[in-house]
Amino acid sequence: MAWVQSGAQLGELFYAIARLSTHLAFPARLCPMVGVGGHFGGGFGTLVRKYGLATDYVIDDYLMDSRSRIMNRKAIGEEVFCAIRGGGAGSFGIVLSLRWIAANQLIN
Ligand SMILES: Cc1cc2nc3c(=O)[nH]c(=O)nc-3n(C[C@H](O)[C@H](O)[C@H](O)COP(=O)(O)OP(=O)(O)OC[C@H]3O[C@@H](n4cnc5c(N)ncnc54)[C@H](O)[C@@H]3O)c2cc1C
Known part of the structure; x- marks a missing residue:
């Protein structure tokens, strides 16, 4: 498991993963x-x-809402958390960071 800040680019994320592990995978666009x-x-x-x-591999986040409250998955509730992952977060607040799990960690 790891956290990534929402301002990162996929290339930076893949590079960070590759530096830390030779066998963990994360499914995203190249x-x-x-x-x-x-x-x-x-x-x-x-x-x-x-x-x-x-x-599918995002398991937690920090979201800032319109009142500047910073909330994790537990605080925003499962419905909003599900909506953020499926529909894009822009309607609900600003996602500051996301916690994810590697694909082969979840499958195995
Ligand atoms: C060259 C290229 C190739 C692509 N290939 C693929 C592909 O193979 N597969 C695929 O699935 N997609 C692909 N996409 C689409 C890409 O995943 C989406 O456009 C994605 O939304 C880009 O996110 P962004 O943060 O870079 O863009 P932005 O324009 O910054 O964000 C897009 C939307 O996401 C929301 N958002 C972004 N950041 C936050 C945040 N921190 N908090 C809340 N909401 C936020 C906002 O609603 C915003 O309108 C590709 C895009 C490009 C340009």
Whole structure:
């Protein structure tokens, strides 16, 4: 498990993973300049048939709402958390960071 800030680009995320591990995988698009904040509202890539979407591996987040409250998954509740992962977070607040689990950690 790891946290990534929503301003990171996919290339930065993949580079960080590769530096830490030779066997953990994260399913997302290869295009390195795509942002984590938008891409994690869905996100299909070359591993989609086996592992699904990037958003399937997001397990927690920090969201700032319109009152500047910063809330994690437990605080925002499962319905909003589900909506953020499926529909994009922009309607609900600003996602500051996301916690994810590697695909092969979840499957195995
Ligand atoms: C060259 C290229 C290739 C692509 N290939 C693929 C692909 O193979 N598979 C795929 O699934 N998608 C692909 N996409 C689409 C890409 O995943 C989406 O456009 C994604 O929304 C980009 O996110 P962003 O943060 O870079 O963009 P932004 O324009 O910054 O964000 C897009 C939307 O996401 C929301 N958002 C972004 N950051 C936050 C945040 N921190 N908090 C709340 N809401 C936020 C906002 O509603 C915003 O309108 C590709 C895009 C490009 C440009």
